[in-house]
Amino acid sequence: MASNKISDAVIRRLPGYYRYLYGLEEQGVERISSQELGQRMGLTASQIRQDINCFGALGQQGYGYNVSELRQYIAGVLGLDRRYRVVIVGAGNIGRAVAAYPSFQKRGMDVVALFDVDPELVGQTLPNGAPILHAQGLKEYLGAHSCRVGIVATPGQVAQEAANMLVEGGVRAIWNFAPVDLKVPSHVVVNNVHLTDSLYVLLYKLKEKDLELGVVEEGE
Amino acid sequence: MASNKISDAVIRRLPGYYRYLYGLEEQGVERISSQELGQRMGLTASQIRQDINCFGALGQQGYGYNVSELRQYIAGVLGLDRRYRVVIVGAGNIGRAVAAYPSFQKRGMDVVALFDVDPELVGQTLPNGAPILHAQGLKEYLGAHSCRVGIVATPGQVAQEAANMLVEGGVRAIWNFAPVDLKVPSHVVVNNVHLTDSLYVLLYKLKEKDLELGVVEEGE
DNA sequence: TAGATTGTTAATCGATTAACAATC
DNA sequence: TAGATTGTTAATCGATTAACAATC
Numbered sequence: 001m002a003s004n005k006i007s008d009a010v011i012r013r014l015p016g017y018y019r020y021l022y023g024l025e026e027q028g029v030e031r032i033s034s035q036e037l038g039q040r041m042g043l044t045a046s047q048i049r050q051d052i053n054c055f056g057a058l059g060q061q062g063y064g065y066n067v068s069e070l071r072q073y074i075a076g077v078l079g080l081d082r083r084y085r086v087v088i089v090g091a092g093n094i095g096r097a098v099a100a101y102p103s104f105q106k107r108g109m110d111v112v113a114l115f116d117v118d119p120e121l122v123g124q125t126l127p128n129g130a131p132i133l134h135a136q137g138l139k140e141y142l143g144a145h146s147c148r149v150g151i152v153a154t155p156g157q158v159a160q161e162a163a164n165m166l167v168e169g170g171v172r173a174i175w176n177f178a179p180v181d182l183k184v185p186s187h188v189v190v191n192n193v194h195l196t197d198s199l200y201v202l203l204y205k206l207k208e209k210d211l212e213l214g215v216v217e218e219g220e
Numbered sequence: 221m222a223s224n225k226i227s228d229a230v231i232r233r234l235p236g237y238y239r240y241l242y243g244l245e246e247q248g249v250e251r252i253s254s255q256e257l258g259q260r261m262g263l264t265a266s267q268i269r270q271d272i273n274c275f276g277a278l279g280q281q282g283y284g285y286n287v288s289e290l291r292q293y294i295a296g297v298l299g300l301d302r303r304y305r306v307v308i309v310g311a312g313n314i315g316r317a318v319a320a321y322p323s324f325q326k327r328g329m330d331v332v333a334l335f336d337v338d339p340e341l342v343g344q345t346l347p348n349g350a351p352i353l354h355a356q357g358l359k360e361y362l363g364a365h366s367c368r369v370g371i372v373a374t375p376g377q378v379a380q381e382a383a384n385m386l387v388e389g390g391v392r393a394i395w396n397f398a399p400v401d402l403k404v405p406s407h408v409v410v411n412n413v414h415l416t417d418s419l420y421v422l423l424y425k426l427k428e429k430d431l432e433l434g435v436v437e438e439g440e
Numbered sequence: 441t442a443g444a445t446t447g448t449t450a451a452t453c454g455a456t457t458a459a460c461a462a463t464c
Numbered sequence: 465t466a467g468a469t470t471g472t473t474a475a476t477c478g479a480t481t482a483a484c485a486a487t488c
Binding site: 011014016041042077078080084093094096097098101104109149155173174179190192194198199201202204205207208209213 | 231232234235236238239261262297298299300304312313314316317318320321322323324327329368369375392393394395399400401407408409410411412413414415416417418419420421422423424425426427428429430433435
């Protein structure tokens with residue numbers, strides 16, 4: 001429980017640890033050394049030991065780490081050991097894709113409703129049972145069914161407005177898919193999935209690689 | 221053109237610069253100081269000047285930066301000033317959401333086809349005209365219609381296989397939505413959108429915030 | 441010219457890596 | 465016990481911030 005300020009750099013790596021340990025556990029691997037985990041993940045053994053030591057001595061000299069123990073511990077650190085009720089604002093392609101995302105349910109996220117203004121969408125029910133309701137009713141809905149997590153999957157122009165409604169409705173964490181940086185009060189946390197940002201970085205890398213290889217890219 | 225190794229930290233910020241400058245230009249703002257841009261983006265003025273100086277002196281003392289000039293320059297650095305032909309492997313919710321993503325077209329990405337193995341999907345055509353073809357035909361398709369960018373939007377178990385086919389077909393950049401780290405030869409670049417990773421970080425922040433505020437989270 | 445603001449160097453801070461004693 | 469591998473401290477490296485002279 002030693003919550004002594006884990007640095008951002010470490011936090012960003014935690015999901016990767018979780019993902020790899022989960023995979024190892026599924027393969028039936030029981031123990032792993034920092035050396036080997038580092039090899040698989042593309043990190044140095046030293047860094048892995050430093051990272052893990054942020055939350056205490058979980059390994060054993062001469063042995064390594066117990067895969068399942070470590071995975072569970074990290075799950076606890078990340079808060080993956082609970083369930084969360086979730087509303088999604090914006091029932092377009094992205095909103096519905098997230099709602100239907102299989103590992104979403106599995107990771108404790110229960111999507112209870114989606115909200116949109118498109119009359120074509122409002123009234124539908126997704127395969128997993130979540131209804132699409134009119135965005136007008138969002139605040140009222142949250143009053144009756146409190147949710148800790150809200151997802152913004154609207155166009156950028158209305159994303160801030162959507163976030164405001166979620167905050168007013170008592171949502172504490174916002175997962176934002178709109179390409180804007182939301183402003184929220186300090187008791188609310190936000191994490192962004194800026195898809196275009198990720199795409200830009202990919203294209204940048206491609207350009208760099210072309211330069212490195214001396215590739216002259218075709219016209220068009 | 222001074223391509224003197226821009227550091228990863230800077231590259232990760234570039235899309236943000238582009239996004240903000242684009243917004244400013246749309247609002248008709250002509251010039252901006254590092255000070256004010258920093259305020260808006262939540263960065264220090266010093267950092268912004270350092271970052272921009274990676275690719276040369278683009279500002280003017282006593283004046284600041286010309287918004288549109290700087291935006292265009294960064295667009296060039298990121299490679300946003302060209303068009304790219306794109307195939308998507310996996311025509312499930314995520315694949316289709318990406319194909320339909322409006323800023324995708326706008327940013328120069330032309331989705332020419334999607335590939336899947338689900339007979340329900342194969343044969344359909346998306347609203348933007350892209351057909352869904354059987355994954356068996358992917359390599360052959362790429363032989364006839366070369367694409368520089370491929371998107372992996374398959375389940376994790378087959379993501380590596382999808383990547384292999386893309387690489388064999390000559391794709392040079394892979395945008396990966398599957399929750400695995402793909403292995404590709406060194407002439408190919410990859411960028412990951414690990415949605416679950418982003419979600420985990422959100423949940424972690426929520427837990428930390430709860431601790432900070434002394435919130436005892438409800439059961440269920 | 442005076443004021444503003446960059447470009448750039450130096451100082452600080454933090455993160456990563458290396459090394460090794462502790463210990464299973 | 466000997467071998468392996470952690471936990472942890474110290475050294476290095478890189479990124480951020482501060483400061484200020486250059487200059488528009």
